[in-house]
Amino acid sequence: MLRWCIYLTILLTATPFGLFSQNTIQEKIDNLINPERSKNSISPEQRQIEVDSALALSRKYGYAAGEVNAMREIGKLLRLKGKMEEATSVFYACIKMADSLDLPLELGKSYFSLGDTFFKTNQFEEAYEAIITALKLFEKENNFHWKAGAYNSLGYIYINLGQPEQSLNHFKKAYHILDSLDSPEKRSPLFNIGYHYLMRGNAEAAIPYVEEGLEDCLEQRDIHCIATSYGNLGYAYGLLGNYDKSIASYQHCIDTAQKYNYPHVLAITYKDMSETYEKFQMSTLALKYYKAHNELQDSIIGAETKARIAELNIQFEAEKKDRELSMQKIEIENLQHHARYDRLQKMILIVGGLLLVIITWLIYSKMSADIKRRREIHKLEKELIAEKLKEETLAKENIQQELDYKSKHLTDYAMEIVQKNQFLENLVEGL
Incomplete structure (x- = not known):
């Protein structure tokens, strides 16, 4: 009897510590894997080290979900480097592993990443199939956050499949879910809905979504989003013939983009302003901003070309080094x-x-x-x-x-x- 009492005491005192240790390890792994870290000022090399560490720890401690997540992040890093085929192979491996381990949520995320990769390589039919599969899994798991992400991605896919109404419908589904969750990520479908209406000349329908998106951007202090939203508002008010509000919004966009160095936003805004001034029959200003757009666009293309050349050189050197290391x-x-x-x-x-x-x-x-x-x-x-x-x-x-x-x-x-x-x-x- 005494022996059983001692055994029970050891079990009761040891188990919480074991659980605490395991939970701590899993939290550490999840923290390393967290995709938000890649959005911070972390170099791709540092991010690669973190993800590799997370993968090694997951395998060491038998954390299956962590292993799938880490592999998926590795696939994203490969995709970021332009290694689409390798990324696709990794995502397929994630799908196989998540399916074999009966991890439906991780399986859905893996299909989502695969669909995103297909989308980036203009394989829209394949992207559609993958995202639809992911959506079904998210619905089964009642994961509204990822469900909204799937709807938003389907909106992009439908645009490229030439189905604008389906696209708008899915953007709205994504927005309503994220709005009900009070998620800051609702900015993406808000922006997409507003842009959809603007591209079809329906400024009245676009403005409420653009303004709500702007408010959210201001609240979250997302500078790029603020600049873009002001630019869209300027274009919308221009379509409505409201010159003062249009130019004021454009000016907010230009000031923000210049201050925080967003040349792409500036180039688009200059082009939109040129069209707006032309609408108001202000040819001189229209020509001025059209030239500004062309000059800035040329400089962006030149800078991008140089950056691309530099990137290709770096990639070449890296591949050369990889080959040497392989040899x-x-x-x-x-x-x-x-x-x-x-x-x-x-x-x-x-x-x-x-x-x-x-x-x-x-x-x-x-x-x-x-x-x-x-x-x-x-x-x-x-x-x-x-x-x-x-x-x-x-x-x-x-x-x-x-x-x-x-x-x-x-x-x-x-x-x-x-x-x-x-x-x-x-x-x-x-x-």
């Missing part, structure tokens, strides 16, 4: 293989030599034993022969003695008869 790795593996082969040969020779010695010793031992046994047999045979000869000699001697005895007895008997005959003859003669 070195292959060379090291070959050397290790040869070393293992040499060790194996030496081992075979040593073992072979030992076996030869053992076999020789066994043969020698057997032959020695056989010779010894034959000698013993020969000795025994000689002893048996000698014994037999001795017995035969004794038998002959006994027979000879018996013959001598019988011969003497017969001789004595004959002499006795002769004597008797002589006596009788003498007796007869006397008569």
Whole structure:
């Protein structure tokens, strides 16, 4: 009874610590994997180290969901580097693993990442299938956050499939879910809905969504979103013919974009302002901003081209280094293989030599034993022969003695008869 009490005490005191340790490890892994970290000022190299660490820890401690998440983040990093095929392979591996481990939410996230990759490579049909599969899994798990993300992605896909109404419908579904969750991510569908209406010239329908998005951007202090929203408002008010509000909104956009260095936003805004000024028949200003748009666009393209060239050079050097490392790795593996082969040969020779010695010793031992046994047999045979000869000699001697005895007895008997005959003859003669 005492033993069971002690065991129960140990179990009750040890289990919370074990759970605490496991939970702490999982929290550490989840923190390393957290996609929000990649949005911070962390270099891709540092992010790669974090994700690799998370993957190693997940495998070490058997945290299946963490392993799938880490692999998915690795796929995203590959996608960021433009390695789409490798990223796709990783996402397929995530899908297979999540499915085998019965992790429906992770399975849905993996399909979502796969669909996003297909979308980025203009494989819209494949993207649609993957996102639809993800959406069904999110619905099954009642995960509204990811469900909204799937609807928003489907909105983008429908645009590229030439189905604008379906696109708008899915953007609205995403918005309503995120709005009910009071999620800051509702800005994305808000922006998409507003942009959809603007592109179709429906400024009245667009403005409420753009203004709500702007309020959310201001609340969250998302500078890029603020600049873009002001630009969209300027375009919307321009469509409505409200010159003052249009120019004021454009100016807010320009000031913000210039202050925080968003050249792409500036270029688009200059183009939109040119169209707006042209609408108000202000040709000089329209031409001014059109030229500003072209100049800035050219500089952006030039900068992007230079950046792309630099990126390609870096990528080339990185790939060159990877190839060199791969060659070195292959060379090291070959050397290790040869070393293992040499060790194996030496081992075979040593073992072979030992076996030869053992076999020789066994043969020698057997032959020695056989010779010894034959000698013993020969000795025994000689002893048996000698014994037999001795017995035969004794038998002959006994027979000879018996013959001598019988011969003497017969001789004595004959002499006795002769004597008797002589006596009788003498007796007869006397008569």
